[in-house]
Amino acid sequence: MAETTGKRKADHIRICLEQKAQAKKVTAGFEDIQLVHRALPEIDRQKINLSTSFLGKKFSAPLIVGAMTGGTEEATKINATIAEAVEKLGLGMGVGSQRAAIEDKRLEKTYSIARKKAPTAFLIANVGGVQLVNGFGLKEVKKAVEMIDADALAVHLNAVQEALQPEGQTNFQGILTKIGEIAGELDKPVIVKETGCGISAEDTKVLEAAGVKAIDVSGVGGTSFAAVEYYRSTNPHNKGEVFWDWGIPTVISLIEATQTAKIPVIASGGVRSGIDIAKSLALNAKLASISQPILEVAVKGAKQTEDLLSMFLTELRNVMFFVGAENLESLAKVPLVVSGKTTEWLNIRGFDTISYSQRSTLPVEY
Numbered sequence: 001m002a003e004t005t006g007k008r009k010a011d012h013i014r015i016c017l018e019q020k021a022q023a024k025k026v027t028a029g030f031e032d033i034q035l036v037h038r039a040l041p042e043i044d045r046q047k048i049n050l051s052t053s054f055l056g057k058k059f060s061a062p063l064i065v066g067a068m069t070g071g072t073e074e075a076t077k078i079n080a081t082i083a084e085a086v087e088k089l090g091l092g093m094g095v096g097s098q099r100a101a102i103e104d105k106r107l108e109k110t111y112s113i114a115r116k117k118a119p120t121a122f123l124i125a126n127v128g129g130v131q132l133v134n135g136f137g138l139k140e141v142k143k144a145v146e147m148i149d150a151d152a153l154a155v156h157l158n159a160v161q162e163a164l165q166p167e168g169q170t171n172f173q174g175i176l177t178k179i180g181e182i183a184g185e186l187d188k189p190v191i192v193k194e195t196g197c198g199i200s201a202e203d204t205k206v207l208e209a210a211g212v213k214a215i216d217v218s219g220v221g222g223t224s225f226a227a228v229e230y231y232r233s234t235n236p237h238n239k240g241e242v243f244w245d246w247g248i249p250t251v252i253s254l255i256e257a258t259q260t261a262k263i264p265v266i267a268s269g270g271v272r273s274g275i276d277i278a279k280s281l282a283l284n285a286k287l288a289s290i291s292q293p294i295l296e297v298a299v300k301g302a303k304q305t306e307d308l309l310s311m312f313l314t315e316l317r318n319v320m321f322f323v324g325a326e327n328l329e330s331l332a333k334v335p336l337v338v339s340g341k342t343t344e345w346l347n348i349r350g351f352d353t354i355s356y357s358q359r360s361t362l363p364v365e366y
């Protein structure tokens with residue numbers, strides 16, 4: 001079993017690096033969000049403060065690298081490289097699904113390298129929600145947490161991937177109860193994340209009630225696991241191409257979740273620039289998370305990884321300057337305009353898109 005999991009992880013890395021496993025016809029929706037430029041920002045760019053806190057831990061900036069890998073030698077290097085970069089920048093990271101190492105102790109070091117290289121950064125352990133239905137309990141998730149001395153556990157939801165992959169597990173019955181049990185028993189906060197198809201308001205609501213401490217929407221617009229499985233598929237009846245862009249676009253999912261839950265929400269799925277990060281935070285995300293673009297630089301080295309992450313943070317700082325937001329609290333209050341497919345969807349679903357445009361942070365009376 002662990003061997004198959006290792007092969008699958010290697011396939012995922014190869015496909016995400018070599019092939020275009022990104023959403024094709026549907027975007028994350030960031031083009032529907034416009035921040036209102038301030039010709040009179042009335043702040044000093046040098047004094048902009050990007051720091052934040054998330055689940056009780058301080059971050060130098062509101063950015064994490066999303067869960068990707070572990071279980072293979074190549075994954076060890078990738079996790080080490082990302083860990084080194086996030087440690088230096090005061091960010092956080094998730095490791096990929098730890099099922100392989102929970103089942104085969106020899107693979108633990110492919111994940112634990114992250115803590116070795118990032119002694120103080122916020123690290124997120126990772127297990128599949130469907131694993132909780134299929135036998136994983138408190139003992140296994142504790143093992144995942146201890147393996148990397150994690151600050152939190154992410155439970156990932158991936159119905160599309162499981163349905164399309166040859167070795168997929170498709171019984172999700174009772175998954176919410178299992179997540180609630182783990183959230184109640186584990187001594188670390190549980191984050192629930194999707195894997196590229198988004199999380200609706202309805203699901204956010206029940207997850208929050210079940211005791212989950214944060215939601216990572218991982219919506220449509222970036223990496224598509226239907227696409228990944230399309231490249232891996234050998235089953236002519238289940239190639240998955242029609243599901244390439246299936247799900248809720250990231251920005252829509254983010255707005256549904258933030259308007260529903262009190263717990264912090266992470267924006268991910270096609271976040272590709274500091275502008276996307278700024279828009280996410282202005283839409284009340286607590287953090288943004290980026291995966292695939294970081295994989296591309298992580299295979300090159302820690303310096304390249306640090307450079308790309310730093311570039312995103314510089315872009316974020318610039319946007320904050322242009323909208324006159326000196327810190328993240330102000331950024332969460334700047335006016336923005338929601339339009340296009342995002343407005344259409346949200347209006348039909350009964351969410352508010354107008355009040356964002358009526359916010360004001362003007363320091364001067366006009």
Ligand SMILES: Cc1cc2nc3c(=O)[nH]c(=O)nc-3n(C[C@H](O)[C@H](O)[C@H](O)COP(=O)(O)O)c2cc1C
Pocket residue numbers: 012013016066067068069095096097126154155156157193194195196218221222223268269270271289290291292293295
């Ligand atoms: C190569 C690769 C492997 C991934 N493996 C996992 C995983 O094991 N567990 C998980 O929760 N998410 C996994 N993801 C999903 C990401 O955490 C993220 O939700 C998704 O890629 C969307 O972000 P992006 O568009 O920035 O890539 C993986 C993504 C990539 C690119």
